[in-house]
Amino acid sequence: MVSKSQIKLITSLSQKKYRQQHGLFVVEGIKGIQEFLDSHYTLHSLYALKGYFEAQNAIEIAEAALKKISFLKTPQKALAVFEIPKLSSEKEAGFQLVLDDVRDPGNLGTLIRLCDWYGIKTLVCSQQTVDCFNPKVVQATMGSLTRVKVHYTNLDTYLSGQTLPVYGAFMDGENVYRASMLEDAILVLGNEANGISSAVSEKIQHKICIPQFGTSTTESLNVAIAGAILVSEFKRG
Amino acid sequence: MVSKSQIKLITSLSQKKYRQQHGLFVVEGIKGIQEFLDSHYTLHSLYALKGYFEAQNAIEIAEAALKKISFLKTPQKALAVFEIPKLSSEKEAGFQLVLDDVRDPGNLGTLIRLCDWYGIKTLVCSQQTVDCFNPKVVQATMGSLTRVKVHYTNLDTYLSGQTLPVYGAFMDGENVYRASMLEDAILVLGNEANGISSAVSEKIQHKICIPQFGTSTTESLNVAIAGAILVSEFKRG
Known part of the structure; x- marks a missing residue:
């Protein structure tokens, strides 16, 4: 059974x-719930x-009730509520990925x-980046x-305090396949429509791009695709 | 005005x-319609x-009517119907991407x-790969x-007739960052859940993979992300 107040709490999330x-x-x-149960997260x-x-003393509910609390079109047999962990602010060494207002x-x-x-253990995001505990994000992370720890912070301040070289993805940057890259570095990716904001741009020392092999009318690559190709370039050694 | 038979035709698509x-x-x-109007497609x-x-003599409709024929939650001011072009079967030179039952x-x-x-001018797909004229695919291609021409064919027969070396993405393939790769080659990507089918596997000479830097419990990469990283490795020169 799910009480009215439980339904209200869950749907509010x-x-x-x-x-x-x-x-x-x-x-x-x-599968997703099992991964969180096996992790450092608190149920x-x-x-x-x-x-x-049943071993976890789940509250048994009927399909109709699950449908009421689920955010999915097709509910998935179980729904769990976990606590958002408090993040320690210790700095991570090595390569860092930073997102400036990724909204999707x-x-x-x-x-x-x-x-x-x-x-990559830590992902650093601007305050305007979509919340990592958004149900659609949680679902997409599998x-x-x-x-992966996701930190939300003021990027301007954050990048000012870093000693690693800061790279950023720009349409007019240097060809990433020709650029010299360090494995310990920070890579900044920008917003889907507007790219990296001008305040954050000022903190970037190396502008890089994925060169276009096709015709010039092609739209830019999706930020997740561009991110994958660029991270691979840093990590391939 | 949109007639009932027009609504029926469009929604059937x-x-x-x-x-x-x-x-x-x-x-x-x-934007999408303009790109198709400027291309070889016939309206x-x-x-x-x-x-x-108005210059294209568009049939003027009201928002309510557009909502009836649109496949989008938020209709986008205009909807066009184009003819599916007949593909010539001439072979393309250079790098080819082949998809074995990509469903999403x-x-x-x-x-x-x-x-x-x-x-990459031609994408070759198995018959079970999702149709490229599916409204969600058209929308996602921007x-x-x-x-890009998309051919649907029997991959078994198609790959048997090729002279280029055939590479395929497998979880247990050779580390792509260490493999020797030719720029003129065929790269096969498999289904989201099951990877490359066994019939197609037999036609593959070089099994490659993107090495995992994280812990072994990590799910595989999404096929579009893996495809981007692998295509980049072939094209980076």
Whole structure:
């Protein structure tokens, strides 16, 4: 059974302000929930159809009730609420990825998954970047959020305090395949429509780009695709 | 004004069998439609709000009517129907990308956009790969479909007739950063869940992979992300 107040709490977690107020976020689906259960995250509550997560004392609910609390078109047998962890502010060594106002949940989710693949432990985001505990982001990360820490901060201040070389993706940057790159560096990616903001641009020492092999009318690459190609260039050694 | 039979025709084009039967597909949004108008594609009909595409003799419709024929949650001021072009079967030289049962429209759209960026003129797909004239694919390509030809064929037969070396993305392939790669080659990417089918695997001479830098519990990379990193490795020279 799910009470009215539980339904109200869970559905409110689609909005950032309520996630922040309650310090909670939602994970859906057996595989995703299992990854969070196996991680350092703390479970708040777990709702599942009969036969799922019984060992975890899940609250058994019917499909109709799951439909009420789910954010998915097709609910996924179980829904869990976890606590948003408090992040320590210790600095990480090595390569860092920084996002300046990435707004699309799918793009952020894909970039978190990319960080996880390439062993990048921390992702630093501007305050305007989409919240990593947004249900669509959590879904797109496929569990990678349990292994990548996402920090939200003022990028201007953050980049000013760094000693590593700062690279940024620009349409008119140097050809990344010809540029000399250090493995320990910071790479900044910008907003889907506007790229890197002018305040953040001032902190960037090396402007790089992925050269265009096709005709000049081609749209720019999607930020997650460009990010993948650029991270690969830093990591390939 | 849009007649009932026009509404019926347009909405039927969300399904592959009706697109094939009528030889027509839908493009939405001012920018996308303009790209198709400027290309080799032939316009069938064009519906727009007052003030848009008047020079093209667009059929003027009201917002309510546009909502009826649109496949988007938020209709985009204009909707056009174009003819599906007949593809010549002439062989293309140089690097080729081949998709074995990619099913997600967003992934196919992103890969078409990637081909366009890297000047890859032809994308070869298995018959089970999602249709490139699916409205979600057209939307995701951002106009790149006007510059990249997508062929659907039996990959088994197709690959048997090729003289270029055939590479394929496998979880247990050789580290792509260490492999020796030719710029003129064929790269095969597999299905989101199952990878490359066993029939197609037999035609592949070089199995490659993107090495994992993170922990071993990480999910595989999304096929569009993996495709971008691998195409970049072939093209970087």
